[in-house]
Amino acid sequence: MTDETALNIYTDGSSFSSPRRGGIGIRFVFPYYMNKEEQSFAPEGYVGATNNEMELKACIVALKQVSKFSDLQQVSRVIIHTDSSYVADYYKTAVYFWSKNKWYTRAGAPVQNTDLWKELLKEANKVRKRVDIQWVKRNSNEHSKAVDKLAKQSAKNATKRLPGVVDVRRKLSNKSVECGSVKMLGQKISIRIITSKYLSSPHRIWRYKYEVISTKSRFYKNVDWIYYRSALRKRYSYLVSLNKNKDYPQISKVLRKLET
Secondary structure, eight states, rough: OEEEEEEEEEEEEETTTTEEEEEEEEEEEEOOGGOOOOOEOOEEEEETTOOHHHHHHHHHHHHHHHTTTTTGGSOOEEEEEEEEEHHHHHHHHHHTTTGGGTTTTTSSSBTTHHHHHHHHHHHHHHHOOOOOEEEEOOOOHHHHHHHHHHHHHHHHHHEEESSSSEEEEESSSSSSSSSSSOSSOOOOEEEEEEEEEEEETTTOOEEEEEEEEOOTSOOOOOOOOEOOOOOOOTTTTEEEEEOOOTTTTTHHHEEEEEOO
């Protein structure tokens, strides 16, 4: 429900594949007593962006604009309405736990999209008003429908890039990525790297999306995520040993490169 004394912001992020690109949509709905019309935005999109990155970026860009409003004192608070359960569910965790735990989860794994979460909290603090993030069902009202269209429009005009380079290879498996689909049993297994991203300070670790190419493994062709302290070269597959921590899957050791 819209709070009529608050500045209500509707945001959405979208992501398309082949080629991967993302966009954001934003709409400001002002309290009636401010006599201001709604403002909607579809900024240029981002090449190579994921959906979660775009959902976070939409909130960040919206709050940056809010900080420029000269009449913000007339609103009681700022409410961001998003259909992203990822953003809505983890916002308070980011504020009260992750930011105080050096951006590691309770299981000790690096928080994903740390740079964007940090930027979101920074912009929320700049507003100097209470900022709440609430989940709203996708396309449940005229505003959420509008930002959904704006986000898709933005993605079609993707020219910018988020910080951090992601190397991408086409996967051979017909399966979609599924976190936890490869069990961490301390086993040796052959994998093929699909994407790689370096997570900078404070983590300083690589995160890889990979597919299992060991034909005798019960996880054959499964696609999952894993961490490793060193860079793995593109165009190579690897025989590796895994750890036994399902909450923080890591390559324990690279045994050898496999020619593919």
